[in-house]
Amino acid sequence: MADTRTTQEKIRDYLKGKLPGACDLALSDFVQTAGGWSHEIYIFYANWKEHGRERRQGFCLRKDPGSGLLRELSSLKEQFAVIKALEQTAAPTPKAYWYEQDPSLLGGPFFMMEKVEGEVPNPWSRAGKQFYAEAAERGRLPRSFVEALASLHNLDWRAAGLDLIGVPGPGKDFALREIEKWETLIRESIRKPEPVLTEVLMWLRANAPHAQRPAFVHGAYRTGNLIIKDDAIAAIIDWELQVIGDPMYDVAYVLSDLNREGSPLLSCVVERDFFLDYYQQLTGLKVDLEVCRYYEILYMMRSTAFWLSASGLFAEGRNKDLRLARTTYSVPVVLDMAAKALGF
Amino acid sequence: MIPAKQLLNEIVSSLRNVIAPAIAEPYPKAQAYMAAVILEFVMRQVEERSDIAEGKREALAAMFLDLSRIAGADRLVGGGPATDAELSKLIERLYTERAQIGEPAFTAANRLVRQTLRRLLDQELKVAGKGDG
Numbered sequence: 106m107a108d109t110r111t112t113q114e115k116i117r118d119y120l121k122g123k124l125p126g127a128c129d130l131a132l133s134d135f136v137q138t139a140g141g142w143s144h145e146i147y148i149f150y151a152n153w154k155e156h157g158r159e160r161r162q163g164f165c166l167r168k169d170p171g172s173g174l175l176r177e178l179s180s181l182k183e184q185f186a187v188i189k190a191l192e193q194t195a196a197p198t199p200k201a202y203w204y205e206q207d208p209s210l211l212g213g214p215f216f217m218m219e220k221v222e223g224e225v226p227n228p229w230s231r232a233g234k235q236f237y238a239e240a241a242e243r244g245r246l247p248r249s250f251v252e253a254l255a256s257l258h259n260l261d262w263r264a265a266g267l268d269l270i271g272v273p274g275p276g277k278d279f280a281l282r283e284i285e286k287w288e289t290l291i292r293e294s295i296r297k298p299e300p301v302l303t304e305v306l307m308w309l310r311a312n313a314p315h316a317q318r319p320a321f322v323h324g325a326y327r328t329g330n331l332i333i334k335d336d337a338i339a340a341i342i343d344w345e346l347q348v349i350g351d352p353m354y355d356v357a358y359v360l361s362d363l364n365r366e367g368s369p370l371l372s373c374v375v376e377r378d379f380f381l382d383y384y385q386q387l388t389g390l391k392v393d394l395e396v397c398r399y400y401e402i403l404y405m406m407r408s409t410a411f412w413l414s415a416s417g418l419f420a421e422g423r424n425k426d427l428r429l430a431r432t433t434y435s436v437p438v439v440l441d442m443a444a445k446a447l448g449f
Numbered sequence: 450m451i452p453a454k455q456l457l458n459e460i461v462s463s464l465r466n467v468i469a470p471a472i473a474e475p476y477p478k479a480q481a482y483m484a485a486v487i488l489e490f491v492m493r494q495v496e497e498r499s500d501i502a503e504g505k506r507e508a509l510a511a512m513f514l515d516l517s518r519i520a521g522a523d524r525l526v527g528g529g530p531a532t533d534a535e536l537s538k539l540i541e542r543l544y545t546e547r548a549q550i551g552e553p554a555f556t557a558a559n560r561l562v563r564q565t566l567r568r569l570l571d572q573e574l575k576v577a578g579k580g581d582g
Contacts, residue, residue: 297533297534298532298533298534298536298537299533299537300533300536300537300540300566300569301566301569301570303536303537303540303541304540304562304563304566307540307541307543307544308544310544311544311547416450416451419451419456419459420451420455420456420459422459422462425459425462425463425466425467426463427460427463427468430451430456430459430460430463433450433451433456434450434576434577435577436450436577437450437570437573437574437576437577437578438574438577438578440570441570441574441578444563444566444567444570447563448563449563449564449566449567
């Protein structure tokens with residue numbers, strides 16, 4: 106017989122199995138978020154009685170929709186393992202609860218984690234920009250932004266078991282592995298040759314820098330991927346692109362114009378000089394601006410790979426999200442940025 | 450870029466099969482279905498811009514001709530048609546055979562290639578860029 110339960114009812118029934126002491130379990134404030142390109146994301150509270158007392162807990166559930174962006178490069182199982190491993194560290198992250206591979210439960214693999222209280226203003230929106238600009242004026246959030254990044258780069262990733270995500274060899278290996286990873290996605294997505302992208306890829310290969318020292322790197326550290334509460338980073342989220350690699354990879358992302366759309370502040374929240382000084386003070390690392398410039402071009406290649414993959418999924422009818430259709434026009438724009446960065 | 454008709458076709462499919470059915474309110478639901486109907490008519494009206502393809506063809510043909518005149522780099526020019534695919538192959542060979550070609554020829558050829566890439570990009574930006582095209 107066909108399962109006629111709604112997603113909300115299926116999640117409630119799943120939670121009943123995970124919380125055997127819970128009576129009268131019900132979900133409230135159940136929302137499927139509009140954000141996220143790779144996974145379906147559900148946010149809700151579970152309310153139940155246990156030993157006569159009322160309990161309430163917030164959850165976030167990420168589910169593989171089967172045709173999301175970066176599906177081949179970002180395994181939910183690995184994301185869960187990373188968030189779990191990070192619980193033991195100083196990095197602010199949500200608690201990871203359960204991972205399920207069985208598609209019969211919700212129609213695809215998923216995991217559940219803590220709903221961290223706070224807000225994630227969209228830095229691309231006018232309201233978001235205003236939020237970050239005002240927080241920058243008050244001064245606490247810029248410090249917290251740098252401290253949270255430093256907490257990632259300073260953590261002992263081997264001791265935390267984060268080598269599960271793969272460890273590059275010394276020297277240029279990190280950059281070359283990143284290029285190879287994104288080139289794989291490009292090969293799978295591309296429907297016609299993109300000579301500008303070929304030039305960017307060949308230049309990246311020919312100019313790969315030596316990594317300063319291996320660190321745990323988020324891969325997309327910016328406002329919009331950070332939960333904020335009381336002007337501080339309550340949690341770093343969006344664990345899809347993390348790698349062990351050159352910490353300058355994250356620094357370059359923060360320094361990049363890609364993430365501030367006209368704001369004079371890095372990531373719309375932190376002044377450049379303050380970021381550089383405080384980051385170097387907290388990590389003991391020397392920011393190499395030439396290397397950061399290289400990684401910024403690598404990010405442009407990565408964005409191109411995203412957009413080629415996204416528009417390809419839509420063009421082939423495998424994903425009906427209109428946001429993916431829009432990205433077909435982003436490909437020449439980001440290639441234009443890369444070309445200008447390379448001087449043509 | 451996705452060809453215009455293919456893109457419109459998928460948008461129609463998305464409107465008809467995903468967006469409209471998910472709308473509960475009768476008025477916006479009918480609007481979403483009507484948008485799908487109209488886009489099907491629009492699909493019959495539009496044609497891909499020929500000036501973009503023509504501009505690219507010209508840029509590519511000129512580059513392959515100029516490249517054949519650069520001593521050292523001329524060996525990279527095959528006899529195939531002047532296409533995006535041929536240019537991509539040529540760029541790969543330019544870098545992988547850099548040592549054999551020699552640095553002066555590499556630099557001259559790379560400059561020429563990049564000038565052409567700029568012309569190709571400018572054609573695509575007629576549609577994707579922020580200007581009027």
